[in-house]
Amino acid sequence: MLTHPHDAEIFDLTIIGGGPTGLFACYYAGLRQMKTKIIDSLPQLGGQLMALYPEKYIFDMPGFPKVLAKQLALDLEMQALQYGATICLDETVRHLRPGAVIELETDKGVHFTRTVLIAAGVGAFTPKRLPAPTAAAYEGRGLAYTILNKEIYRDQRVLIVGGGDSAVDWALNLEPIAARVTLVHRRDGFRAHEESVEKLKNSSCRVKVFYELREVCGAEWVDSAIVYNNKTKEEERLRVDAILPQLGFNASLGPIKDWGLETSGSSIVVNPRMESSINGVYAAGDIADYPGKLKLIATGTADATVAVNFAKQHIDPTANVFPGHSSEIVPSGKDRAGRA
């Protein structure tokens, strides 16, 4: 057990995970004048929206007939940060030690907090990597598992590997701007929406089924890929500028499983106040489990609202749980441009 250094900053609420749930929780914590921190293992905020599908439209946000995932993430971020929360990115929480002051040990240090909200989604996730031994050396040099900005592929020859929704959607998304899109998939059956597969077949994308990637080539940067037909074993060299493997993600609760929380499968069991089995530790969003739970953004943000307002009362028993109506509260924080 680490002893709490007296000069270390103690936060009211530390949120593990900066996805939509964590970001909305951060907004509410600011509104409730809680000293708040977010820790996320990814290099950017936004969770699955930024890591898995930034260029996809979301159609089920209240009040938004359609919104790009990355735009929603940016707006959530702007809303969340207006009260000046502390943000720690590229940092993974490894241990949680309960107490009146809870300790969170990360790969970079120790954080002290009165309450914790675990909004860790499906856990820290990492993309499934290509088995080709030459692939790793080209990551960041033409080979990318995450597509943050499709514009960088304008006029490029792009190779997509995979047969799921992400692979098919990215092929269709990049087709209008790339010089050429080739998709290789090791089977002839796709795990993507039938409608998308149909669109792919009718598009100008070159689709090569029963093909796998054997080798990535290039001096400094990717300039070609060697693919082979897994039926005929014939090899072929494709001239490409970018390789975008879309093989899915490995997600695991990882260290969270060892924190002594009551879990159900890969989720944390919570009561109607979003409290976990550890005093002062709440869970919300995809990671929370309760009867009737749906893993959606709208329900995650609702979970966050409940969790934060109960966390407020946990710290200050004289505080109301009900936050009041935001429309009647004059924000005391400043926006990102520093305007009061």
Ligand code: FAD
């Ligand atoms: P996440 O978005 O998963 O964020 C969790 C964050 O926690 C991650 O950033 C992760 O890095 C971090 N983290 C995890 N463990 C740790 C740790 N130990 N230390 C530090 N950080 C950690 N939902 C909808 O409502 N509408 C849609 O149209 C929709 N479309 C989707 C399309 C796709 C392709 C996918 C994959 C999902 C879609 N979803 C949709 C689901 C939606 O994205 C999730 O419900 C939502 O992202 C959950 O938010 P969250 O904040 O709970 O978790």
